[in-house]
Amino acid sequence: MSNGGATRLDILIYAHDGRGLGHASRSIAIGMALRSLYPALRVLFVSGCSFSQELIGTSGLDWLKLPSYRTEVVDGKSRGIPGYSNFGDHQLGVIRSRTIAHYVEIYRPRVVLVDHTPQGKHRELVPAIEDSWRKYGPESVKWVLGVRGVVGAVRQARSALSAELFRKYYDTLLWYGDSGVLGRDHLVQLERQYGVAPVECGYVSRLAEQFPGSRGVSGTGEKYAGTVSVPWIGEKSIGFLRNLAEALKGLGTSVGVWRLFVGGLEEGRVGPQVSALFQDIENCRVEPPSARYVPALLQSKTALVYGGYNSLMDVIYAGIPFLAVLREMQDEEQRIHVGSILQAVGDRGSVLGESELSVDKIMRRLSANLQAGGAADPGIDLQGARTAAARLYRMVVVK
Template identity: 45%
Template structure:
């Protein structure tokens, strides 16, 4: 095969960071374990460089999608390029096709759906027929119509040959694997949970000893109920003993309304706001507690760090976060309580955070080596013998 690239990774983008973060974790693992492999990531996510940090992973930036969420339903709007959502999908489809045609990767890993967001992967399937195309699926899919559609089956059967599942069947059981196999006609390869944090930890930067934070709170993107939630958090934190230490709230401070959110905590001297970025992971490792949203990436981070956490749910229509958080709450002490972000009360937040501050998390029995296992799987598909793997 006349190939210029070993592995090309495509990451779905538009709202949260979970899809891109998983893809970055796998890319970092490939570069760490197989330094001789050529690897590229392609995505529109503007935060990708921050997610990669000091890791050795190169990437190609597409114009970004943007998504608004109303009553749990997402819809596309103009992104930072100010190009109409539908037209942007068509333009990105041409970009991706040209990238695949130029690099002709041995292996192509697509996150989430075989057709890509707005079907933007379809034109790329007509070039580089020798490329082995792999679909990566998160631990709990939820009722995402584009994953379970007949179109996804037709696209997969025409262009893909493999599925890698970023989950642990001891947590979710075999039902998700069986459903995927029934839908796509291929038995998925079970890799385990993918943690970008674990890969960044392998960079060997070392931990600086410092006083423990009381906790970190992550609100990576604002929704229709964010302002009310922040007001409740301000009241709850104001009722917790300041002797536990400092709280850090990570938000996108560039969003409209961020200044008003900061002002709502002006009377709390032990609360600081930080811009969403790589520093969050260092602070998470150094925290007694956390408040996170129940996305795959955040749940995996708190399990890796062993931090007792309050998990918030946005009430998305696909039901993925509710199902996933409930499963993990039964398996990991890192998930202490799960609440709806719109229905949780001030007292529930205070009580749950107080419980987290007093809790200790035992060692996790969940498979969190998904990035490394997925990297080994992809390297084998690219024709690399495992003897070439770095320790």
């Protein structure tokens, strides 16, 4: 089915949904930059991420929702479990591959930006890639891969299939990192894997697109002692939250209100268990992740977040001192990444593993952060979304 040139989509952005929000958040930030810089472009975001609308907010980026993947962590290793539609991991891969191929057939995008791996989480992009090539030729759709600053030990990203797909079908490789922070080793590894030199974009910050100029505690709204983000409950999370509750109680009410955004509050026994930990602490407000997280963060003196790409970019853009928590995962991407980030931000950031977070350590770190003062510029390039958007725009307009 042909779709005349005048009605083609300009850019389709795809991000598979994982446990955290990094894949979707990076992709949405680039979509926001495209809508801001080039409002005449036809841009569409596609993902199974259930928080996409909260991340998009009022930016005007249109999107399509796929059935969601779900995962659990056992012994530090992630594995797929049935999604909210009760399709298994493999079944969802099949369904989504057909759906994405159908979208590419209907919209005939000029450029497709894919986050993280050329094939998708479960090879769901392969039919769309091969069909577009076979039906319309190699120049009809330009496929672009964007990867985070530290790829980590992700099997799909290092596989022979990913290298083969990229070399045969993809046009450009974007790197969402800052070599001034991470060094050039990651660029070299990517070039070795995919056979092309990556385009260094800088870090992608959704907050930089959604709230330009809003850094540190400012404005007329309520100010908070700190914001805590726990996007999903893992193997060690309940023990950490128990210690956190004791630490916040020990810091007292005089420091101000703590806003806690905790994923999984609505699920089974976890929600009541977490809520019970904080219900008697009068200056703690516990709620599910939502669009209220960012305004709270921007009005906070400090933050406690997990060490994912998205969370780190949020607190760095906010310019506030932070404590990063590391999950004990076999993929050490977060540990490697946080180590480099801390060298850039100095004593305004610190890190501890989930099992290391004793009550005393939490109290000491947060107390020091509360006394650290206002916003600071860490000297990290946070313009990655705009750099990537400019590159994609040139791919659309240059014939």
